[in-house]
Amino acid sequence: MTRSALVLGAGLGGLAAAQELRRLVGRGDRVVLIERAERHVFPPSLLWLMVGNRTLQAISRGYEGIARRGIELVRGEVTAIDPAAKTVRVGEQTLHGDALVIALGAEYVPRAIPGLAEAGLCLYTLEGATAIREALGRFEGGRVVVLTAAPQYKCPAAPYEAALLVESFLRERGLREKTGIDFYAAEPGPMMVAGPTVSAGVRAMIEDRSIGYHPEHQAKAVDAKARRIEFANGASAEFDLLLYVPPHRAPEAVRAAGLTNESGWVPVDRHTLETRFPGVYAIGDVTVIPLKMGRPLPKAGVFAHGEAEVVAHNIARGWTGKGEPKRFGGEGMCFIETGGGRAGMGSGNFYAEPVPEVRLRAPSLLWHGAKVLYEKYWLYSRF
Numbered sequence: 001m002t003r004s005a006l007v008l009g010a011g012l013g014g015l016a017a018a019q020e021l022r023r024l025v026g027r028g029d030r031v032v033l034i035e036r037a038e039r040h041v042f043p044p045s046l047l048w049l050m051v052g053n054r055t056l057q058a059i060s061r062g063y064e065g066i067a068r069r070g071i072e073l074v075r076g077e078v079t080a081i082d083p084a085a086k087t088v089r090v091g092e093q094t095l096h097g098d099a100l101v102i103a104l105g106a107e108y109v110p111r112a113i114p115g116l117a118e119a120g121l122c123l124y125t126l127e128g129a130t131a132i133r134e135a136l137g138r139f140e141g142g143r144v145v146v147l148t149a150a151p152q153y154k155c156p157a158a159p160y161e162a163a164l165l166v167e168s169f170l171r172e173r174g175l176r177e178k179t180g181i182d183f184y185a186a187e188p189g190p191m192m193v194a195g196p197t198v199s200a201g202v203r204a205m206i207e208d209r210s211i212g213y214h215p216e217h218q219a220k221a222v223d224a225k226a227r228r229i230e231f232a233n234g235a236s237a238e239f240d241l242l243l244y245v246p247p248h249r250a251p252e253a254v255r256a257a258g259l260t261n262e263s264g265w266v267p268v269d270r271h272t273l274e275t276r277f278p279g280v281y282a283i284g285d286v287t288v289i290p291l292k293m294g295r296p297l298p299k300a301g302v303f304a305h306g307e308a309e310v311v312a313h314n315i316a317r318g319w320t321g322k323g324e325p326k327r328f329g330g331e332g333m334c335f336i337e338t339g340g341g342r343a344g345m346g347s348g349n350f351y352a353e354p355v356p357e358v359r360l361r362a363p364s365l366l367w368h369g370a371k372v373l374y375e376k377y378w379l380y381s382r383f
């Protein structure tokens, strides 16, 4: 009997799930990977691209090679998911799977803050990072603002890394004296989910570089002409260059499928990643996994990848009878680029109770080197 696994989305989670499934299931079983994008871009490297340290070619790959590895690639937009029937609509086709792995990530909604998209440049997209590189190339000094436009967003370290990398870039070009840098955060502090010590450590990295830090500033609207942000607390801030993290939400097809809960994301079993529909799994940014400390598990590639391996193993085990069931344990780590070829590193167990047990290591050449190695490993081993 031929069985098929449908993996929706070929980002960090979906790619890892499809490749692990291909390795583990029988030759006669099908692994189908559905993706709308032309190329796979490794998201952590967008921050290096933004300051001119990477080209698009260096941080992206075409998907063609995937098919050579025995994975059936379906190109197109997932427009509907029926989790009860385990079917997926892609263009004119309706595909059926014996197992579904939903890895469609998060969608950005900058228009949730009026004026934001017109006034600023997005730190989280290829288009935005490319435009930031060009804007920084032209920049002659002034006011730079880094803004998180909602308190929850993927990779809680990334906007802080972005601020440090931009600061470093401007210092190296002799523009730092002529530039004020401020970070306006919707959240109460950096990386709150990792606990107060890590949060204070990251805040110190920012403030030690004379970047003004303003937590609990939820942007309400941005006036593109006046180059001014109005905040919900009545404050305002002016800028010459605005770099922002947009609000996120689950993709339309996922919301319409009735897979989400009141959080707007897909609830799953925290250890198996199964949704309330048997045989339908969700991994990565599209999920919500509440933690005892009151905040959800952060949306990060490291978790998407770990979850993908658990889900692939358990689907394959159900089909082949081989191995013992695996459980996702909440372990994760992240590098925090600080500029000048250095990075800090936070790692630990996010499922630990009552609070995650996460340790922050000081910036060094070693952690930066490890981040570069991980980038190379991802792009060369997967394509």
Ligand SMILES: Cc1cc2nc3c(=O)[nH]c(=O)nc-3n(C[C@H](O)[C@H](O)[C@H](O)COP(=O)(O)OP(=O)(O)OC[C@H]3O[C@@H](n4cnc5c(N)ncnc54)[C@H](O)[C@@H]3O)c2cc1C
Pocket (backbone or CB within 6 Å): 008, 009, 010, 011, 012, 013, 014, 034, 035, 036, 037, 043, 044, 045, 046, 047, 076, 077, 078, 079, 103, 104, 105, 106, 123, 124, 125, 154, 155, 158, 251, 253, 283, 284, 285, 286, 299, 300, 301, 302, 303, 304, 333, 334, 335
């Ligand atoms: C600037 C930046 C830096 C980051 N740095 C780090 C880091 O250092 N460490 C870390 O762990 N994480 C980092 N992250 C976060 C990490 O990239 C995400 O958490 C991770 O990519 C989530 O994986 P995913 O598979 O859930 O979603 P994604 O990787 O976003 O993949 C989703 C895929 O689904 C596709 N898709 C979406 N909708 C549809 C549809 N309707 N039809 C067909 N295809 C669709 C998309 O094109 C995409 O390929 C960073 C993110 C950014 C933006």
